[in-house]
Amino acid sequence: MDVTNEEHSNDVLRELNDLREQAELTDVVLEVEGRSFPCHRAVLASCSPYFCTMFTSSYAEAKQERVSIKDVSGVAMATILDYAYTGCLQTEPDQVQDVMSAARLLQMSFVSCKAAEYMEKHLDMCNCADVLMYADMLADSTLTDASERYIASRFNHVALQPSFLKLSLPLLQSLLDRDDLMTNSEDDVVQAALRWIGFNEEERLQHLPALCRSFRHSFISSNQHVEIQSKCPSTDSKLVYSKSTTQRLGQMRSEMQISLKKVYFDDDSQLSACCYDPSTGGMYAIDMPDNLKNGFSVTVTPEDELYLAGGINSSWNGMKTFKTFYQYNHLLKTWERRCDMISPRAWSGLVYLKGYIYAIGGYDTKVAAERYDPSRDEWTSIAPLPHPMYMLLAFCAVTLDDSVYVISKEGCYSYSTTENMWNKIADMIQPPVHLQAITYQGRIFCIDCKKECRESSRTCVEMYDPTNGLWKQSGNGKSFIFEQSATLMKHGGTLYLITVHDGNDQNHWTWGLPKKNKTYVHQYQPETDSWLLVEEKGRLVPPLKWLRYDSRIDYLVARLIPSCLGDWTVDENLPLAEMLAEEGEQSDNTFSDPSGNGITDDSEDDLSDQGDSDEDNSDEERESGSDDGDI
Structure with missing residues (x-):
């Protein structure tokens, strides 16, 4: 047995x-x-x-x-x-x-x-320096390497932590020698070292010459050079700097458009966000957190930090929200969990204003609002909204000056951060259904993105001026036709309106996704309050092959590092280059000059101001536009 x-x-x-x-x-x-x-x-x-x-x-x-x-x-x-x-x-x-x-x-x-x-x-900005010292004491090389890499990924923030000032000289030098420090300038590296010296200047000032060997001389500002020299313990000695002529990784950023697809129906395709570099035509990807589906919101800070909140974890027949909140680590290519929100929410308005993240409304919360403090990793409740805000794409939150603004069909409100109070402001001229809002040069610009299945839609850009508290139709009421989507986007200090149209005849329809689309780009002219068509072929927006009639693209702009991003693939994982080759499109990496080159007065031939009788000649007029692979 x-x-x-x-x-x-x-x-x-x-x-x-x-x-x-x-x-x-x-x-x-x-x-x-x-x-x-x-x-x-x-x-x-x-x-x-x-x-x-x-x-x-x-x-x-x-x-x-x-x-x-x-x-x-x-x-x-x-x-x-x-x-x-x-x-x-x-x-x-x-x-x-x-x-x-x-x-x-x-x-x-x-x-x-x-x-x-x-x-x-479980490394974070508060404990990573302590873990590094502990790992070094135990001679645990794996944990030491992981701690150093994490510190490099959050260097500017970690350098402000009290534990950073307790690092030994060898550990500090090892960090300052790294190429992958996420800093915006070499001056940040110098300042971190000087703070370390200042923690115990009497004992540590003698180490300044040794630390200087980690500073990259050609990237230090003249003012910073003067400060370093003024602290030199001996006026007779000459400071020797690093021989490296390579910029730190954090200084190799490029302004990119982050495209986020918002869908009206259940969709599992949002596995990553498309990141597009107009200066090179390069397309990259940021992977979304595991199990993330519809209902999420993303915002970006002036320091190019990305935060993501909310989500729906099931289908429309059984919606369930969960209160996840993440911060993106550019170097490690991961979304790191932060403190959960007080209320579970999805489809919330997520915005950044003066050091805080605000989460407004959303499914299951409706009137709740809260504020996140990144320095403390903590959420606190703020005054509730005067009106429920929760339906998908039915409201937008933006920030301007010292206030948070919420725009919706039911009403528009502003939140005073100093008074913790919501105030009613003027409603839009045309109540929007599916709206998008963006701030530009002290004003709020808003469009209605409502799209009927297989039908053309028309939108007008409305502009809110907080100085007089009024909405007006921008461009003297100019309207724009779109068949796939319409969205506002900022790039290079300029505001654009992008409309996407069917590029094939009606026989080429496949479940809301035509084989080719046409994209039109209008640039806003603030001096004349007008919208002019971009005619010159450039690379203002990426090919939007994955856009469906039941979805909308929202754009964020952030300075990202190409080498820290993944490869973007579309059309059932076909690489972009292969897909373009299959469709016979030519890549054109030139970039339209935002100063106005390639812009023309479009009153004669663009898809706007056509009136109710323009349907018969719309195909002819669309020929004046550009194929989406060339914009």
Whole structure:
């Protein structure tokens, strides 16, 4: 007979643990920080080479009934013993380092590795410098490398943490020598080093010449050079700088458009956001967090930090919101969880204003609003909205000056950050259905993106001026026709309106996705309050092959690092170049001059101001536009 009882090992451990808890048949007591732990020598020896050597050698402890263990905390020993008797490792986050230290001393590799993995996965701006010092003390190269890489990814923020000032000189030099520091200028690197010196200037000023060897001379401003020289401990010595002529990774940013597809129906295709560099025509991708579907919102800060909130985790028949909140780590290409919002919300308005992130309304919240403080990783409630804001694409939130503005069909409001109060403002002239709003040169611009299936739609840009509190139709009421989508976008300090149209006849329809689209771009002229058609073929917007009639593209603009982004693929994972080749499109990487070159007065031949009788000649007029692969 050959039979295996798969429950035997678990049953034995369970019985041994019961005996330990009752102090029955135990043959040794471990004394740790005044606490006594009755144990079985055989169990300890089977789990720990440290105890195995202790109990099977000629050491005095082998015969002692009570053994004192030094350099281990009582809480850590309790955790270690629970694991030894149950196979389950559980500890509080603030005890992980103690448990890892104890596991290394007791030579319990599984526990040590899992503790290190936990610390690596839970690195943040507040603890990463502490973890680096701890990993360096233990000579754990894997955890050291992970900590340094995380610090590099958040360098400017970590350098402001108190723990950063406690780094040893070798650790600081190792960080300052890295090419992948996420800093906007070399002056940021110098300032971080000078703050470290200033923490204990009497002792640390002597290290300035050594730190200078990490500074990249050609990228330091003249004012910063003067400050460095003024702190030099000896006027006779000449400071020697790094020979590297390579910019830090954070300084290799390029202004890109981040395209976010908003859909009206359930859709699983939003796996990544398209990032497009008009200066090169390059297309890249930012992967979205796992399990993210509809209902999310994204905002960008002036420091190019991306935040994402909300989401729907199921279909329209059983919608369920979850209150996730993330910050994007450019270097590590990951979305890092931040403090959950107070209220679960999806389709909320997410905006940044003067150091805070505001989450406005959304599904299941309707009137709730809250504010996030990145420096404290904390959400707090603010005054509720006067009117529910929750339907998909039915409202927009923007910021201007010191206020947050909410625009909707039911009404428009402004929130005063100083008074914590919502105030009614003028309603739009034409109440929008599916709207998009954007701020530009002290005003709010808004369009209605409502699109009927397989029919052309018309939109007019309305402009709100907070100085007089009035809405007006921009461009003297000029209207724009679109068949796929319409969206406002800022790039290079200029405001554009993009409309997408069917590029094929009606026989080429495939579930709302024509084989080719045509894209028209109008540039706003603030001096004359007019919209002019961009005729010169350039690369203002990427090919929008993945846009459907039931979706809309929202654009964010941020300075991103091409080498830190993924490759963008479309059309069932066909690479963009292959797709363009299949459709016979030519790549044109030239960029239209935002100063006005390539812009023409479009009163004669663009898709606007056509009146109700323009349907018969619309095909002829569309020929004046450009194919979407060439814009």
